[in-house]
Each structure stands twice: as structure tokens, then as C-alpha cells.
Amino acid sequence: MTGLDKYLVAAEGEKKGLSDSTSDPKQSLVFTPEPPTELRGGYFTSIGYDGDKRAAFIKLYDPKTQKVHSWYDNTGHKPYCLSDQSVENLQQNEKLAKHPGLDGFARVSKHDGLNEKEVDMTVIVAKDPLSIGGRATGSIRDIVRAWEADIKYVENYIYDRGLKPGMPYDIRNGKLCSTPTKISEEANKSIALFFKGESDDYRQLALEWANLLEQSVPEIRKAALDIEVYSPVATRIPDPMAAEHPVICTSILGSDGVRRVLLLRRTGVAEGNAESLKDAKVEYYDSEEQMFVQIFKALLDYPLVLTFNGDGFDLTYLWHRAQKMGFTRDQIPIEMARDSALLKYGMHIDLYRFFFNRSIQVYAFSQKYRENSLNEVGGALVGIEKKQLDVALPELTYAELAEYCLRDSEIVMQLASFDDNLVIKLILALSRISFMSMEDVSRQGVSSWIRSMMYREHRKRGYLIPRADDILSLKGVTSTEAVIKGKKYKGAIVIEPIPGVHFDVSVLDFMSMYPSIIKKWNLGYETILCKHQECRGNIVPDTPHWVCTRKRSIESVMIGSLRDLRVNWYKSKSKDKSLPPTARSWYRVISDALKVVLNASYGVFGNESFALYCPPVAEATAAIGRHAITQTIDKAKSLGLEVFYGDTDSIFLGAPSMEKLEELIEWSKSRLGMELEVDKSYRYLALSSRKKNYLGVYPDGSVDIKGLTGKKRHVPEFLKNAFYEMIDALSQVKSAQEFEVAREKIKNTVRACYLKLHNRQYSLQDLAFTIMISRSPEGYTKTTPQHVKAARLLEAHGIEIRPGDLIAFVKTRGDPGVKPVQLNPSWQEIDVEKYLEYLESTFDQVLDALEIDFGGLVGGTKLESFFGAGA
DNA sequence: GCGGACTGCTTACCT
DNA sequence: ACAGGTAAGCAGTCCGCG
Numbered sequence: 001m002t003g004l005d006k007y008l009v010a011a012e013g014e015k016k017g018l019s020d021s022t023s024d025p026k027q028s029l030v031f032t033p034e035p036p037t038e039l040r041g042g043y044f045t046s047i048g049y050d051g052d053k054r055a056a057f058i059k060l061y062d063p064k065t066q067k068v069h070s071w072y073d074n075t076g077h078k079p080y081c082l083s084d085q086s087v088e089n090l091q092q093n094e095k096l097a098k099h100p101g102l103d104g105f106a107r108v109s110k111h112d113g114l115n116e117k118e119v120d121m122t123v124i125v126a127k128d129p130l131s132i133g134g135r136a137t138g139s140i141r142d143i144v145r146a147w148e149a150d151i152k153y154v155e156n157y158i159y160d161r162g163l164k165p166g167m168p169y170d171i172r173n174g175k176l177c178s179t180p181t182k183i184s185e186e187a188n189k190s191i192a193l194f195f196k197g198e199s200d201d202y203r204q205l206a207l208e209w210a211n212l213l214e215q216s217v218p219e220i221r222k223a224a225l226d227i228e229v230y231s232p233v234a235t236r237i238p239d240p241m242a243a244e245h246p247v248i249c250t251s252i253l254g255s256d257g258v259r260r261v262l263l264l265r266r267t268g269v270a271e272g273n274a275e276s277l278k279d280a281k282v283e284y285y286d287s288e289e290q291m292f293v294q295i296f297k298a299l300l301d302y303p304l305v306l307t308f309n310g311d312g313f314d315l316t317y318l319w320h321r322a323q324k325m326g327f328t329r330d331q332i333p334i335e336m337a338r339d340s341a342l343l344k345y346g347m348h349i350d351l352y353r354f355f356f357n358r359s360i361q362v363y364a365f366s367q368k369y370r371e372n373s374l375n376e377v378g379g380a381l382v383g384i385e386k387k388q389l390d391v392a393l394p395e396l397t398y399a400e401l402a403e404y405c406l407r408d409s410e411i412v413m414q415l416a417s418f419d420d421n422l423v424i425k426l427i428l429a430l431s432r433i434s435f436m437s438m439e440d441v442s443r444q445g446v447s448s449w450i451r452s453m454m455y456r457e458h459r460k461r462g463y464l465i466p467r468a469d470d471i472l473s474l475k476g477v478t479s480t481e482a483v484i485k486g487k488k489y490k491g492a493i494v495i496e497p498i499p500g501v502h503f504d505v506s507v508l509d510f511m512s513m514y515p516s517i518i519k520k521w522n523l524g525y526e527t528i529l530c531k532h533q534e535c536r537g538n539i540v541p542d543t544p545h546w547v548c549t550r551k552r553s554i555e556s557v558m559i560g561s562l563r564d565l566r567v568n569w570y571k572s573k574s575k576d577k578s579l580p581p582t583a584r585s586w587y588r589v590i591s592d593a594l595k596v597v598l599n600a601s602y603g604v605f606g607n608e609s610f611a612l613y614c615p616p617v618a619e620a621t622a623a624i625g626r627h628a629i630t631q632t633i634d635k636a637k638s639l640g641l642e643v644f645y646g647d648t649d650s651i652f653l654g655a656p657s658m659e660k661l662e663e664l665i666e667w668s669k670s671r672l673g674m675e676l677e678v679d680k681s682y683r684y685l686a687l688s689s690r691k692k693n694y695l696g697v698y699p700d701g702s703v704d705i706k707g708l709t710g711k712k713r714h715v716p717e718f719l720k721n722a723f724y725e726m727i728d729a730l731s732q733v734k735s736a737q738e739f740e741v742a743r744e745k746i747k748n749t750v751r752a753c754y755l756k757l758h759n760r761q762y763s764l765q766d767l768a769f770t771i772m773i774s775r776s777p778e779g780y781t782k783t784t785p786q787h788v789k790a791a792r793l794l795e796a797h798g799i800e801i802r803p804g805d806l807i808a809f810v811k812t813r814g815d816p817g818v819k820p821v822q823l824n825p826s827w828q829e830i831d832v833e834k835y836l837e838y839l840e841s842t843f844d845q846v847l848d849a850l851e852i853d854f855g856g857l858v859g860g861t862k863l864e865s866f867f868g869a870g871a
Numbered sequence: 872g873c874g875g876a877c878t879g880c881t882t883a884c885c886t
Numbered sequence: 887a888c889a890g891g892t893a894a895g896c897a898g899t900c901c902g903c904g
Contacts, residue, residue, distance in 0.1 A: 445888080446888060448887095483890080484890065484891065603890090605889085606888075609887050622890075647892095648886040706884085707885060712884070713883070771881090772882075772883090774882080785881055785882085786896070
């Protein structure tokens with residue numbers, strides 16, 4: 001069957017529909033992919049599998065026409081898995097031979113890296129992906145012991161055809177071919193130069209990465225979508241599966257200037273003041289169906305649709321609701337998958353899922369947002385928050401409802417567009433690095449990205465992708481003991497801090513320490529504990545493990561080359577002021593994307609669910625890290641440098657001369673093969689005896705606070721304010737003598753805070769601890785922490801509590817000792833003593849380091865006595 | 872019956 | 887579904903105490 005047949009059938013169907021389209025506008029919604037025309041430079045954004053056609057299809061975005069073209073596979077590629085048995089043997093397996101999904105057998109040679117040999121395998125070809133695996137029972141992978149059987153079909157398709165998601169493609173005579181690309185002479189030369197000491201393979205790989213990453217990126221025409229649903233009970237969020245209530249408002253905001261608000265007319269709703277909506281097109285609908293037709297037309301128009309929780313709510317709701325209203329599946333432009341909602345025409349990116357990704361939150365956005373609500377993320381990244389509601393949604397006037405809904409889409413659009421489309425570009429860069437589509441990359445975690453990148457390299461080289469259970473049975477043993485009970489192996493070390501105030505401190509750290517170790521030590525599942533006798537002497541310090549000296553591991557090459565590219569090329573390019581802003585911002589995106597991947601590249605080997613899970617690899621990495629920092633500290637001391645503190649890959653040095661720093665850096669490079677750099681310098685550093693707890697003041701007076709209670713999310717606002725007043729006083733200190741001034745200011749801060757507590761001058765909101773509840777309240781069976789007690793009180797009042805919610809509560813006297821802020825506690829109930837204890841311990845953390853006694857500061861050991869003196 | 876020493880649980884942080 | 891290490895506060899347990 002050629003690609004054209006499908007379109008002919010579909011076109012026929014559409015014609016029939018058109019004949020009575022005057023009576024049913026829904027017929028115009030039937031999606032027919034545009035036939036594969038000639039195309040040049042269409043970006044590979046999405047991939048899917050068409051079950052009817054039994055073929056993969058690829059969506060290409062053409063920046064010139066701003067349209068999406070779907071290209072269906074016409075190479076005959078089929079799903080398969082591998083077996084180590086002969087064809088004859090497999091044919092005798094009745095269950096397999098009679099499997100309705102079996103298509104046939106073939107033979108293939110592979111390199112088995114785990115067992116270090118060449119192997120001949122049988123390819124078991126299937127008619128459809130579900131026959132390989134995915135059905136509850138009777139999948140081929142359940143019948144025979146198979147390799148490569150749990151790789152998603154579309155991923156196999158990408159790897160086998162050598163495709164590069166995120167890159168431009170042409171369609172020539174119906175064939176999909178890579179658009180020829182090349183990188184600048186400058187990049188080519190510089191990279192060749194940086195990698196000249198490396199092997200040819202390594203340099204080749206670095207150039208391949210550069211080819212992927214240097215390629216320019218298109219701007220994609222996009223729209224943000226948000227819906228509001230009627231709910232009879234204000235506190236309950238409508239169930240998208242049931243879709244019982246009408247969609248009463250929808251906003252569509254396009255990058256092309258479209259600003260539409262679609263409202264459903266209801267009885268008894270006031271018009272309201274629509275002043276602020278004058279730049280939007282407000283449309284009223286008498287029927288929900290008419291409104292849906294409009295929404296669906298937009299979904300068939302935009303190449304990229306953005307939502308916040310569209311997978312979990314908006315698109316899912318629309319899909320179920322449309323079905324209830326009598327739209328046929330053909331007339332709904334949404335494709336529901338198990339845990340996502342996709343579009344038939346363009347792509348759907350659910351920003352909630354992307355921002356929820358821990359790696360993205362921590363490494364790409366430096367924890368600027370702490371919760372994953374639209375309000376929090378929007379407020380933190382683009383400075384727009386959701387519109388506050390005074391009454392429940394159904395009671396709003398049309399104008400208020402429209403404003404509220406439009407605001408949400410505005411935030412979504414801003415989140416996707418700020419900093420020159422940073423987020424979309426980040427997803428695109430990650431797509432190129434991981435060889436996954438943008439849609440998949442935005443929904444999955446960093447371990448999937450790394451797995452995909454590694455699988456692709458295996459396939460490219462003709463390596464057999466190992467089974468996780470085989471890696472584990474051959475190389476699953478660890479030998480060190482973790483400090484923390486229940487952990488699998490020993491991790492990083494933290495150097496005992498030298499308490500006190502230290503002036504003129506430089507902090508050195510190893511650039512990408514763990515990736516450097518994986519590269520330098522050639523770590524990987526193939527090479528750790530390899531089979532060769534001669535390698536057994538190549539011991540990982542602090543462990544009995546040895547590493548192969550004969551063969552380079554895939555992990556070493558892949559992670560190493562990405563690290564080297566980031567450190568040597570992209571980091572400096574992203575800061576190069578001589579570049580035009582758009583070029584620089586793209587370099588920053590690449591650098592950030594690499595950072596996210598590299599930061600996780602060690603951890604995944606210690607994670608059971610990672611496809612190439614190999615505990616000794618993770619253990620060896622950490623052990624070498626401990627060795628490196630220990631050796632470096634010894635060397636620093638031998639150079640006469642003072643070492644105040646260190647954690648994992650950093651050392652804090654006192655008043656170092658430039659020469660000595662240089663010498664240490666040089667030593668590290670030559671003796672450890674690791675690059676040390678000066679990360680930061682402090683005017684002074686205040687250390688207590690606590691690890692992971694310090695305060696550093698930079699020469700310009702800005703302050704670096706790590707681990708101190710006063711900055712933690714859960715502490716009450718009043719304490720945070722007092723804490724930052726103290727920090728402010730300390731930031732002005734330039735010499736040892738000036739601490740006396742700060743001391744007086746801090747004393748006043750504490751005194752004021754104490755008095756306000758005593759005189760009940762804080763609002764109860766200011767006194768609230770806000771702690772995230774990680775499970776539902778019933779899930780706590782071993783102990784009942786305070787925030788859970790508070791959550792249960794809320795539940796007793798009919799307030800729904802879900803994992804991830806922040807519980808705000810104050811501490812009260814007597815039982816149960818807490819009361820949620822939402823239940824309006826009174827000042828009489830407040831346990832003032834507890835708050836004073838908190839005040840003391842929070843300040844103590846810092847004052848300890850300054851050798852200021854809290855008791856002394858307030859004129860007695862007990863705060864009560866201070867109050868006596870103060871009042 | 873009560874308080875101190877102890878362990879374990881939970882959250883939030885650091886690298 | 888990246889790892890382990892650390893701080894802090896509280897919950898719960900055990901033990902001694904005439």
C-alpha cells in the first residue's frame with residue numbers, strides 16, 4: 001500500500017461529509033493529513049505510529065509556510081525484537097510460531113558488549129508493535145527471552161533509520177532525506193583543535209554533536225489554550241474523564257496576534273465590565289457544540305499548542321466532553337494516549353509536565369519556582385500571576401470569567417516565549433541530544449533522555465542493547481557501605497568545616513566532576529569488572545573494582561564528549577558578548593541543555609529503573625570523586641593553603657595567592673587528569689560547625705546563603721524577614737571590626753521581632769509554616785508529622801488534600817499543637833514559646849559562626865529575661 | 872506517670 | 887523514577903526511677 005491510498009479514502013469520506021456540511025459543521029473537522037508534497041527544510045518535531053496504517057509517521061514543520069506535514073513511512077520498516085535462538089528453534093515454539101502478530105524471521109550480527117563477543121541473533125519481526133510487547137498477555141516478549149523488546153517502536157524507527165529529531169528534513173520524490181547542513185568554519189576548527197588530543201572516534205563524535213547543536217532553530221507558530229469548566233461544587237475540580245459539566249470559557253492566544261475568548265451563554269450571568277478585554281476578541285456561543293467547533297478548528301490550525309496541564313485536564317476534558325456531545329472520533333482533533341493528549345495536526349506541549357521535571361526545575365531554572373502551579377511558575381519566571389478570584393468560578397460575570405481565562409493563556413504563552421522562546425528552544429535542544437521527539441522529551445525525565453541517547457549509539461554501532469537483568473547479574477555488586485542507612489553504596493564526602501569568620505576565601509571546584517570521572521576512567525557497564533585478566537590491576541581507589549584497559553566504553557565517549565563540548569565550547573560561547581543576541585541565546589540554551597543532561601549522567605547508573613543500571617559504575621564514580629577531593633586537599637595543605645571546608649567537588653581555601661592556585665590547578669590537571677577552576681571568591685565566609693550550611697559575602701556585598709534555616713521554604717514569613725534583616729546587616733561588614741556594628745543591628749532585629757511576637761503584632765499568615773505534603777494524609781502510617789495533623793484537620797472540614805499540596809499551619813498550645821491557617825486560628829491559641837525557640841535556633845545558625853551568643857545578644861540566656869529587660 | 876536518651880520518620884536542603 | 891550526605895524538628899519507644 002502506498003502512502004497515497006489513505007488520503008484517497010479519507011478524501012472520499014470528507015466529500016461525503018461535505019454534502020451535508022451545511023447542517024453539521026462538525027464534518028469540517030475531519031482531519032486529513034496533507035499529502036506528502038515536495039518539501040525542503042521541514043523540522044522533525046513529532047513522531048507517532050498509525051495503527052490503521054501500521055506505519056510510523058513523522059511530523060515536519062515548515063517554517064516558510066508555517067505548516068505541518070505528516071510523512072508516513074514508506075520504507076516497510078517493521079517492529080521487531082531479537083532472540084539468541086536459531087530460526088529453527090523459534091519455529092518449533094508453538095506459541096510463537098502461531099502468534100497472529102508474527103511476521104517472520106531474519107538473522108543479524110551484533111556486538112555483545114556485556115560478554116565481549118560477536119553474536120548472531122534472530123530478528124523476530126512483528127506486524128505491529130503491540131505484538132512484541134504491551135498487551136496484557138501473549139506478547140512475543142513474554143513467550144521468548146528477547147532482547148530490545150521493550151523499546152518503543154517509534155524510537156526503534158528513529159535509531160534504525162538514523163533520524164535526528166529536531167533537525168531539518170526534505171521530502172524528495174516521497175522520500176524523507178536529511179536536509180544538508182554544515183557548521184561554521186570557526187566551530188569546525190575550534191572543536192577540531194580542542195579535541196586534537198583525542199582518538200579519531202571521539203573527535204568524530206564531538207563533531208556529530210556539534211553538527212546537531214549548531215544548526216539553527218526555527219520559530220514555531222504557536223497558540224496557548226486554556227478552558228474553564230462549570231462546577232456546581234466550588235471546592236471540587238471537575239473530573240476530565242467524566243466531563244459532566246459544560247466548558248463555559250476558552251481562551252486561545254496565538255503568537256500571530258490572535259486573542260480570542262469564547263464564552264458560553266448561561267442564564268443569569270451578568271455582563272460585567274469588559275474594559276480590560278478590549279484588545280481581545282470576545283465571542284459568545286449559545287451552544288457548547290458551536291464553541292467546540294471553533295476550539296477544534298484552532299487545534300487544527302496551529303503547529304504548536306501549549307497548555308498547562310493539558311494532558312491531565314484541558315485536552316482530556318475536551319476529548320471526553322466532545323464524545324459525550326456526539327462528536328465522532330474523526331471529528332475530534334485530539335489523540336488520547338495512556339498518559340498524554342496529542343494532536344492530529346500539530347504538536348501539543350504540556351508545560352506543566354515540562355516544568356514539573358525536577359532536572360529542569362533545578363538545573364535549567366535554578367529552583368526559581370518551588371511549586372509547580374501555573375501561578376508559582378508564572379510569577380517566578382515571567383512575573384505574571386493568575387487572576388485572584390473573590391467568588392467561585394461559576395459566579396463570575398462574563399467579563400471576569402473571560403479575564404481570568406485569558407490571563408491563564410497569557411501566562412502559558414509568556415512561559416513559552418520569554419527570553420527569545422527559551423523553553424521551546426530548550427525542548428528542541430534536548431530533543432536533538434536525546435534523539436527523541438519534542439513531544440516525548442517534554443513529557444519524560446532525564447533518565448529516558450539518556451537511555452534514548454545511549455540506545456541510539458548502540459544501534460548506530462551495531463551493538464546489542466543489553467538486557468537490564470543481564471547487566472545486573474553480571475555486574476550488580478557494590479562493595480562500599482553508605483553513610484545513610486538503606487542506600488546502596490558510599491557517595492560523596494563533605495569536609496568538616498572550620499567554624500568562624502574567614503576573610504578572603506576562594507572556592508575551587510572540579511568542572512563537571514562526575515562526567516569527567518566517567519570519561520577519564522572509562523567507566524561503563526562493558527568496562528567495569530571486565531573479563532580480561534590484564535585489566536584487573538586497574539583498580540578504582542577505595543574499591544575492589546577494576547576497569548577495562550582494552551576497550552573504550554560507550555558511556556565514557558558519549559558523556560565525555562558532551563562534557564568537553566560544554567566546558568570547552570558552549571560555556572564560553574554562551575557568554576560571548578561579541579555574538580549577536582540571538583546566537584548567544586541559542587548557545588545559552590545548548591549550554592543549559594547539556595548541563596541538565598550532564599548533571600544526571602552519573603546518578604542514572606545508580607537508579608534501578610534506568611535501562612543501563614549498573615551499581616558498580618555509580619559506586620566507582622563516587623569513589624573516584626572522594627579520592628580526587630581528598631588528594632587535592634592534601635596537596636593544597638602541602639602548598640601551605642588553609643582549607644576551611646569542602647563538599648563533593650569543591651574546596652574552600654583561605655587567602656590563596658594566584659601562584660599557589662595556579663600550581664594546585666596544574667597539579668590536578670596533570671596528576672588527576674581533572675580540571676579545577678576558581679568558582680567564586682568571598683570577601684568573607686562565615687562557617688558554623690554544621691556541614692552544608694554557610695554564608696559567604698562577595699566583594700560587592702551580595703550574599704551567598706547555603707542551607708541556613710532562614711532561607712528554607714517552610715519557615716514562617718516573620719522569621720524570614722528577620723533573618724534577611726540580619727543578612728543585610730552582615731552584608732555590609734567589610735572587616736573584623738565592623739562586626740560590632742552588625743551585632744547592634746542584629747540585636748535590634750531580634751528585639752523587634754521578639755516584641756512583635758509578644759505583642760501579637762504579626763498576622764497569623766506571617767506565623768504560618770508551609771510544608772509540602774508528599775502523600776495523601778492517610779498515607780502516613782508510621783508517624784503523624786505536624787503538617788499531616790494539620791492536613792487531617794482540613795480534611796475534616798471537607799477540604800480536599802492532594803500530594804504536593806502546601807499545608808500552611810500555625811503552632812498552637814495544647815493538643816494537637818497545630819491549626820491550619822485556613823481554619824482561622826486565633827492569637828490566643830498561638831504557642832508563643834515555640835516561636836521564640838524557632839527564632840533562637842534560626843539566628844543561632846549564623847551567630848554561631850560569628851561567635852556571637854544569642855543569649856548574650858539579648859541580655860540573658862532566656863528570652864523571657866530579655867523581654868523583662870527590654871520592656 | 873514522667874523525663875531523658877535514643878531511633879526513626881519526614882522535609883528541605885547541598886553537591 | 888538521576889545519586890548520596892546533612893540538618894532540623896518531631897513522633898514514638900525504651901528505660902530508669904523506690
